[in-house]
Amino acid sequence: MLRRTLLLGLCRGPLGRGLGTHRGGSILDRDGKMSEIKKKIQSILPGGDWNPLYDTSYLPPESSDVVIVGGGVLGLSVAYWLKKLEKPRGAIRVLVVERDHTYSRASTVLSVGGIRQQFSVPENVQLSLFSIDFLRNINEYLAVADDPPLDIQFNPSGYLLLASEKGAAIMENNVKVQRQEGAKVCLMSPEQLRNKFPWINTEGVALASYGMEHEGWFDPWCLLQGLRRKVQSMGVLFCRGEVTRFVSSSNLMKTASGEEVNLKRIHEVHVKIDQSLEYQPVECAIVVNAAGAWSGQVAELAGIGNGPPGTLQGTKLPVELRKRYVYLWHCPQGPGLETPFVIDPSGTYFRREGLGHNYLGGCSPTEEEEPDPGNLEVDHDFFQDRVWPPLAQRVPAFETLKVRSAWAGYYDYNTFDQNGVVGPHPLVINMYFATGFSGHGLQQAPAVGRAVAEMVLEGHFQTINLSSFLFSRFYSGEKVQEHNII
Amino acid sequence: MLKIIIPTAMLMPMTWLSKPNMIWINSTAYSLLISLISLSHLNQLGDNSLNFSLLFFSDSLSAPLLVLTTWLLPLMLVASQSHLSKETLTRKKLYITMLILLQLLLIMTFTATELIMFYILFEATLIPTLIIITRWGNQTERLNAGLYFLFYTLMGSLPLLVALLYIQHTLGTLNFLIIQYWAKPISTTWSNIFLWLACMMAFMVKMPLYGLHLWLPKAHVEAPIAGSMVLAAVLLKLGGYGMMRITILLNPTTNQMAYPFMMLSLWGMVMTSSICLRQTDLKSLIAYSSVSHMALVIVAVLIQTPWSYMGATALMIAHGLTSSMLFCLANSNYERVHSRTMILARGLQTILPLMAAWWLLASLANLALPPTINLIGELFVVMASFSWSNMTIILMGTNIIITALYSLYMLITTQRGKYTHHIKNINPSFTRENTLMALHMLPLLLLSLNPKIVLGPIY
Numbered sequence: 001m002l003r004r005t006l007l008l009g010l011c012r013g014p015l016g017r018g019l020g021t022h023r024g025g026s027i028l029d030r031d032g033k034m035s036e037i038k039k040k041i042q043s044i045l046p047g048g049d050w051n052p053l054y055d056t057s058y059l060p061p062e063s064s065d066v067v068i069v070g071g072g073v074l075g076l077s078v079a080y081w082l083k084k085l086e087k088p089r090g091a092i093r094v095l096v097v098e099r100d101h102t103y104s105r106a107s108t109v110l111s112v113g114g115i116r117q118q119f120s121v122p123e124n125v126q127l128s129l130f131s132i133d134f135l136r137n138i139n140e141y142l143a144v145a146d147d148p149p150l151d152i153q154f155n156p157s158g159y160l161l162l163a164s165e166k167g168a169a170i171m172e173n174n175v176k177v178q179r180q181e182g183a184k185v186c187l188m189s190p191e192q193l194r195n196k197f198p199w200i201n202t203e204g205v206a207l208a209s210y211g212m213e214h215e216g217w218f219d220p221w222c223l224l225q226g227l228r229r230k231v232q233s234m235g236v237l238f239c240r241g242e243v244t245r246f247v248s249s250s251n252l253m254k255t256a257s258g259e260e261v262n263l264k265r266i267h268e269v270h271v272k273i274d275q276s277l278e279y280q281p282v283e284c285a286i287v288v289n290a291a292g293a294w295s296g297q298v299a300e301l302a303g304i305g306n307g308p309p310g311t312l313q314g315t316k317l318p319v320e321l322r323k324r325y326v327y328l329w330h331c332p333q334g335p336g337l338e339t340p341f342v343i344d345p346s347g348t349y350f351r352r353e354g355l356g357h358n359y360l361g362g363c364s365p366t367e368e369e370e371p372d373p374g375n376l377e378v379d380h381d382f383f384q385d386r387v388w389p390p391l392a393q394r395v396p397a398f399e400t401l402k403v404r405s406a407w408a409g410y411y412d413y414n415t416f417d418q419n420g421v422v423g424p425h426p427l428v429i430n431m432y433f434a435t436g437f438s439g440h441g442l443q444q445a446p447a448v449g450r451a452v453a454e455m456v457l458e459g460h461f462q463t464i465n466l467s468s469f470l471f472s473r474f475y476s477g478e479k480v481q482e483h484n485i486i
Numbered sequence: 487m488l489k490i491i492i493p494t495a496m497l498m499p500m501t502w503l504s505k506p507n508m509i510w511i512n513s514t515a516y517s518l519l520i521s522l523i524s525l526s527h528l529n530q531l532g533d534n535s536l537n538f539s540l541l542f543f544s545d546s547l548s549a550p551l552l553v554l555t556t557w558l559l560p561l562m563l564v565a566s567q568s569h570l571s572k573e574t575l576t577r578k579k580l581y582i583t584m585l586i587l588l589q590l591l592l593i594m595t596f597t598a599t600e601l602i603m604f605y606i607l608f609e610a611t612l613i614p615t616l617i618i619i620t621r622w623g624n625q626t627e628r629l630n631a632g633l634y635f636l637f638y639t640l641m642g643s644l645p646l647l648v649a650l651l652y653i654q655h656t657l658g659t660l661n662f663l664i665i666q667y668w669a670k671p672i673s674t675t676w677s678n679i680f681l682w683l684a685c686m687m688a689f690m691v692k693m694p695l696y697g698l699h700l701w702l703p704k705a706h707v708e709a710p711i712a713g714s715m716v717l718a719a720v721l722l723k724l725g726g727y728g729m730m731r732i733t734i735l736l737n738p739t740t741n742q743m744a745y746p747f748m749m750l751s752l753w754g755m756v757m758t759s760s761i762c763l764r765q766t767d768l769k770s771l772i773a774y775s776s777v778s779h780m781a782l783v784i785v786a787v788l789i790q791t792p793w794s795y796m797g798a799t800a801l802m803i804a805h806g807l808t809s810s811m812l813f814c815l816a817n818s819n820y821e822r823v824h825s826r827t828m829i830l831a832r833g834l835q836t837i838l839p840l841m842a843a844w845w846l847l848a849s850l851a852n853l854a855l856p857p858t859i860n861l862i863g864e865l866f867v868v869m870a871s872f873s874w875s876n877m878t879i880i881l882m883g884t885n886i887i888i889t890a891l892y893s894l895y896m897l898i899t900t901q902r903g904k905y906t907h908h909i910k911n912i913n914p915s916f917t918r919e920n921t922l923m924a925l926h927m928l929p930l931l932l933l934s935l936n937p938k939i940v941l942g943p944i945y
Contacts, residue, residue: 062625065825091766091827251911263911267824283624285825286908430908457829459907 071098077449110409642691692725696754797866833905
């Protein structure tokens with residue numbers, strides 16, 4: 001009681017600033033010894049898990065019902081919805097294994113952060129619609145007692161997709177599908193375009209679609225931290241380690257038509273601790289593969305793809321790392337505050353960043369000029385050769401821009417059809433996927449998390465039917481292809 | 487009596503000297519033979535007891551418990567085969583030795599004549615159980631569970647030692663056969679109240695009584711299957727047995743002193759049953775249901791009427807078999823799905839129909855379906871407590887309803903409904919598992935044909 005009034009009273013006052021108290025600390029505990037002693041006593045008293053031999057608090061628990069490989073936005077979203085949708089509260093124990101707690105190479109935080117409903121596949125539109133509803137009401141979903149509300153800095157400026165003559169018919173079709181699902185998109189002719197956005201050069205543009213509501217960009221780091229905080233408050237355990245092995249048992253079973261299949265189930269996950277040879281076997285009932293760009297490697301660990309090619313056993317998870325560059329430039333004469341997220345027919349895109357005439361943008365390279373995904377080094381020549389010319393052609397003001405900085409991030413690129421993989425694997429029956437979204441994973445993460453949680457808890461998709469996104473499409477060959485995607 | 491004790495003791499060298507592929511077969515077969523020998527104890531002469539020596543005797547109260555103990559060892563060995571298959575040979579032999587040692591100590595406890603010997607063996611049973619829980623348990627929390635188990639029981643039973651020594655000093659003997667006749671009524675003074683408390687607390691903790699039951703869910707959940715089985719089936723009954731023996735010395739103080747414990751038991755019965763309805767962990771649900779059933783036994787022993795003693799004895803045997811069977815069923819689930827959460831393994835009836843039949847029988851026995859001895863026990867206790875005080879019928883009735891509710895909840899959640907996607911390839915039921923369930927169910931069903939064996943000395 002006294003400590004709290006001291007904190008409240010002195011935080012603002014000169015005494016508080018002078019002593020350099022950090023949030024949660026008190027004057028009486030300056031060098032941290034008190035809290036150390038308290039922690040020691042608490043660990044010995046019954047009620048804590050005390051190992052008399054050595055400290056094992058950095059190790060994951062020895063068993064967990066669900067192990068989620070990957071702690072990015074998709075993994076945390078699955079964890080959140082699992083804890084939210086479980087029927088008796090606190091029934092399922094969830095463990096999130098994340099290799100890098102600084103998220104230095106994770107796709108989530110290196111993302112440009114846009115969200116749009118302008119897809120051609122109806123399920124994608126539904127996913128984005130639910131996600132924007134989640135983001136708009138984020139403080140109702142992710143509220144944690146005593147913590148400040150989240151501000152994801154959502155800029156509802158909309159997306160502007162430009163189409164040339166050839167793409168105009170497809171764009172019209174897409175807009176029809178989007179409107180059917182409930183997105184608010186309007187089609188603009190070049191003249192309307194010039195009226196609304198005078199800084200655009202409409203040469204070569206036959207049609208444009210502009211999202212009027214629920215589209216824009218937000219801060220992915222804030223969403224990640226909000227999810228992390230909420231998920232920890234719901235009782236999900238975090239572990240810093242790398243999954244190195246899956247121990248599974250398999251059963252030879254016969255299908256209804258009499259053919260034999262070998263069904264595997266993973267019953268142990270070996271989590272290796274960073275910079276050490278130590279690993280902890282975690283006994284589990286369900287594994288969720290949300291490892292993003294590295295999902296292909298995790299799937300290989302589980303034995304997915306070990307078999308003669310052309311069979312279901314031999315079908316690998318076609319998710320691989322692809323490097324993409326994002327450049328930040330400054331252009332004082334550039335387009336103003338109303339600038340939407342513009343996507344050029346050539347594949348170049350840009351958006352406004354902040355209020356100081358800064359813009360973010362980039363371009364998807366073609367298959368031939370794919371950069372080497374070994375590291376996250378930025379190639380500035382790419383900007384000069386491939387991004388700037390179409391940009392300057394589309395927005396003449398961008399002829400005099402100055403690049404401030406750039407970074408590179410990975411796409412969890414699905415080489416099959418560039419759309420996500422969701423749901424269980426047909427042969428490794430307790431591995432669920434939530435990966436492969438090839439650049440639009442962040443914007444669909446809340447909805448995908450809910451879909452996977454429904455699949456795990458109920459056995460089928462309840463709200464959004466993602467059965468066309470199941471793994472089996474890689475074997476049967478049914479592509480779910482987007483038309484016009486970056 | 488030596489015809490049971492010596493073979494049980496010799497099971498240990500037999501385990502160590504067996505060939506590696508014969509340890510399970512040898513130990514299971516011979517322990518089954520020993521249990522068949524112990525069946526002869528059930529042939530009790532009327533009112534009196536069978537006295538084998540100065541040290542051992544068995545009467546109609548301890549004979550069923552003795553048979554239950556010896557019957558349980560082969561069942562424990564059959565149940566442990568799967569989870570020990572990956573251990574080294576020495577560890578396996580060590581585990582079996584612990585179980586045999588525990589069995590030996592329990593046999594001697596139930597047949598001890600002298601109360602001090604009973605006490606020593608009562609404490610000694612803690613050691614193998616602690617070793618089984620902390621060494622072979624599943625999670626890191628097992629260390630915590632072992633600590634709780636050990637210290638709760640020790641704290642409760644230390645005063646018992648003092649009390650027994652005092653009684654030995656005043657009465658002159660602690661031989662059970664003699665104190666039956668020499669017990670004098672004790673007045674209700676403060677020191678006698680403390681004497682009463684000292685005698686009873688050890689058994690209250692063991693039963694467990696509602697306020698002192700914290701060790702039970704922990705110990706049951708963290709213990710391996712054999713540990714859970716022996717804990718639920720036999721170790722809890724040590725408390726009941728001890729209470730029934732020692733209350734002979736404590737009249738008429740029991741009439742006053744029993745009130746707080748009666749209240750705790752009656753209330754705790756309903757409370758722990760309600761907790762069962764909210765449990766998500768299968769083993770935890772069965773553990774709390776054990777507390778609930780044992781609370782009935784405490785009520786029965788404290789009332790001290792003929793019918794309540796009959797009900798308590800029947801309930802102890804019935805609960806031992808039923809609870810042990812439920813733990814075996816939960817373990818068969820756990821070995822397949824590697825998770826104890828109920829909602830993650832649903833709809834098992836479509837995949838494992840024979841196991842569903844055993845689940846059904848066990849759940850029906852748990853909710854005291856006629857004509858099982860579970861019903862006989864519960865009914866006798868309810869009737870006796872009604873005659874003690876009419877108001878208890880409300881709580882007892884509530885408890886019976888809630889017991890039915892959670893037993894059926896457990897059955898429906900695990901067996902009915904659509905199965906989840908990730909349990910499609912679980913192994914079908916092994917013959918070993920079906921044998922295990924059959925060996926649990928068979929005595930239970932046969933006893934419903936002839937329940938007078940388990941109705942205790944008053945019958």
